[in-house]
Amino acid sequence: MKVELSIRRFNPETDQRPHVERYQVEVEPSDRLLDALNQVKWYQDGTLTYRRSCAHGICGSDAMLINGVNRLACKVLIRDLGDRITVEPLRGFRVIKDLVVDMEPFFAAYRSVKPYLINDDPVPHVERLQSPEERERFDDTTKCILCAACTTSCPSFWANEEYIGPAAIVNAHRFIFDSRDQGAQERLEVLNSKDGVWRCRTIFNCTDACPRGIEVTRAIQDVKRHLLDVRV
Numbered sequence: 001m002k003v004e005l006s007i008r009r010f011n012p013e014t015d016q017r018p019h020v021e022r023y024q025v026e027v028e029p030s031d032r033l034l035d036a037l038n039q040v041k042w043y044q045d046g047t048l049t050y051r052r053s054c055a056h057g058i059c060g061s062d063a064m065l066i067n068g069v070n071r072l073a074c075k076v077l078i079r080d081l082g083d084r085i086t087v088e089p090l091r092g093f094r095v096i097k098d099l100v101v102d103m104e105p106f107f108a109a110y111r112s113v114k115p116y117l118i119n120d121d122p123v124p125h126v127e128r129l130q131s132p133e134e135r136e137r138f139d140d141t142t143k144c145i146l147c148a149a150c151t152t153s154c155p156s157f158w159a160n161e162e163y164i165g166p167a168a169i170v171n172a173h174r175f176i177f178d179s180r181d182q183g184a185q186e187r188l189e190v191l192n193s194k195d196g197v198w199r200c201r202t203i204f205n206c207t208d209a210c211p212r213g214i215e216v217t218r219a220i221q222d223v224k225r226h227l228l229d230v231r232v
């Protein structure tokens, strides 16, 4: 089938502002959008710039705004998009070129919640054990691939880019509720600040956007409830 891709383009070296370019591409309905973008780049216009790496929904690098919705280009099928497809960069970040945005503010928020195991006890001779029930408590939030689809679909983030955003909260959740971790207090102080979880308005865009099916809004609610239960 033939599809028309309308792609938002911006080259900071030559363009004053972004513009849309259209490409006709021959694809199979079962192809992914990434296949169509590759067709454009490899056979029509080598200047088209976008990020991708694994092509299998695991590295999180090709999240973009596809027909107005945040998705991974390597996961969404052409047959689910129709024959006129719009492709734009994620909202809320500086565009470096075409579909590539500056992810540094996103990763700065991620780093601020200390997304790693903190435990000052002496290193044991065996693994730090936990029960299946304790592991289950944070299972959902281990699935995050840091694609930024959630954070950049959030109106609270668009309104205030200092808001730490859903993805950072998801990754804080992953460790706050890990029975082996001792760093919850440090993370909760960050999440309780003026740009922390309380900026969430429970709009659910983040949950809808997550390509990993993580219940992002629920994780944020978990953290809010926990903040009300503990002293920070």
Ligand code: SF4
Residues within 6 Å of the ligand: 060, 143, 144, 145, 146, 147, 148, 149, 150, 151, 166, 167, 170, 209, 210, 211, 212, 213, 214, 216
């Ligand atoms: S929670 Fe989901 S949408 Fe958000 S960064 Fe992680 S994988 Fe992407």
Ligand code: FES
Residues within 6 Å of the ligand: 051, 052, 053, 054, 055, 056, 057, 058, 059, 060, 061, 062, 063, 072, 073, 074, 075
């Ligand atoms: S290229 Fe890795 S998630 Fe799409």
